[in-house]
Amino acid sequence: xxxxxxNQYGKAEIRVMxxxxxxxxxxxxxxxxxxxxxxxxxxxxxxxxxxxVLPTDTQKNxxxxxxxxxxxxxxxxFAELLARHFxxxxxxxxxxxxxIDEHPWERLADHSFARTGRETRTTTVTYxxxxxxxxxxxxxxxLLSSTGSEFQGFATDRxxxxxxxxxxxxxxxxxxxxxxxxxxxxxxxxxxxVRAALVTAFADTYxxxxxxxxxAMGTRVVETCPGVEEVRLRxxxxxxxxxxxxxxxxxxxxxxxxVDDRPYGLIEGTVLADGALPDDWADDWASGGVW
Numbered sequence: 001x002x003x004x005x006x007n008q009y010g011k012a013e014i015r016v017m018x019x020x021x022x023x024x025x026x027x028x029x030x031x032x033x034x035x036x037x038x039x040x041x042x043x044x045x046x047x048x049x050x051x052x053v054l055p056t057d058t059q060k061n062x063x064x065x066x067x068x069x070x071x072x073x074x075x076x077x078f079a080e081l082l083a084r085h086f087x088x089x090x091x092x093x094x095x096x097x098x099x100i101d102e103h104p105w106e107r108l109a110d111h112s113f114a115r116t117g118r119e120t121r122t123t124t125v126t127y128x129x130x131x132x133x134x135x136x137x138x139x140x141x142x143l144l145s146s147t148g149s150e151f152q153g154f155a156t157d158r159x160x161x162x163x164x165x166x167x168x169x170x171x172x173x174x175x176x177x178x179x180x181x182x183x184x185x186x187x188x189x190x191x192x193x194v195r196a197a198l199v200t201a202f203a204d205t206y207x208x209x210x211x212x213x214x215x216a217m218g219t220r221v222v223e224t225c226p227g228v229e230e231v232r233l234r235x236x237x238x239x240x241x242x243x244x245x246x247x248x249x250x251x252x253x254x255x256x257x258x259v260d261d262r263p264y265g266l267i268e269g270t271v272l273a274d275g276a277l278p279d280d281w282a283d284d285w286a287s288g289g290v291w
Contacts, residue, residue, distance in 0.1 A: 004045050007038065007045065008038040010036035010037050010059060011034070012035075013034060017030050024110050025107070030103040031101065031102055033079075033099070034100075035097075036096070036097040036099075037054065037093045037096050038093070039052070039094035040094070052090075052091075054090050062082065066082060074188055075121065077187065079098040079100050082098045082125075084127050087127050096126070096127055097126045099123070099124045099125075102120065102122070104120070104121070119140045119141035119174070122139060122177070123136050134179065134180070136194070137177035137178065140173055142172070143171070144170065144171040144172075145170045145207070148205075149207040150166045150208055151168060152164035152165060170213070174235060175233070175234040178225075178232070179228070180229065181227050182227060184226070190226075193224070193225045197224050201217040201221075210267045211269065214268075217233060229272065230272050230276055235267045242256070242258075
């Protein structure tokens, strides 16, 4: 006998631009929003009964309407407002997960902007009618150290061809997610503090491996950012390979590199504050996969 397992449905990649016009300097909120709803949805799967299904088009409309009625403000607050709405107004919905990417813009004038190359701020908020879980984060924060990194003394076998090095370029595109014991007084200030801790730790650490750098970055976050008790990091190693210029009669004293975008090493890890218990991130599949 087949049986229905864990399931959800929702609207993915809802694009919305909210312009705050209540001051001479306009403020942009450029968002990509994802909604995922779960609950008493067996009937629609088993017999095609749609009576418990809130159309995904309605979910999209709700995001747009809430941006106008309530404003966006901080993405954590906006995501929680939406998640609570779907659970509190739909009897069949027992859990709502709202994920938001906020895309940054650089101000050129009072109402002119340029899209920046900075990282993307993220959040995922889950509400089940009883408890709210907020995970703040960022991705595509590209960091590079042109020296101060080595990789040697590693395990080898008959298939190993990688040479040891005592000086290499270390480059990664940081994806980070973190949770606070309690909601901070100011989400923006909290975000800026975590970002600064990640960047500073990367720059300050003499790296013997990307794993060591990951732990140093996570440690700096939980030790210096008030309220943060867990941070999860995903660091792809953007390999820079020294080019052999010998065939052209040229020396290459660590100046010219081939940037190899794939395949790449992928280092992942979690760092906890002293005394903090690891969170159950099992429902992260609702927002794009567990990591």
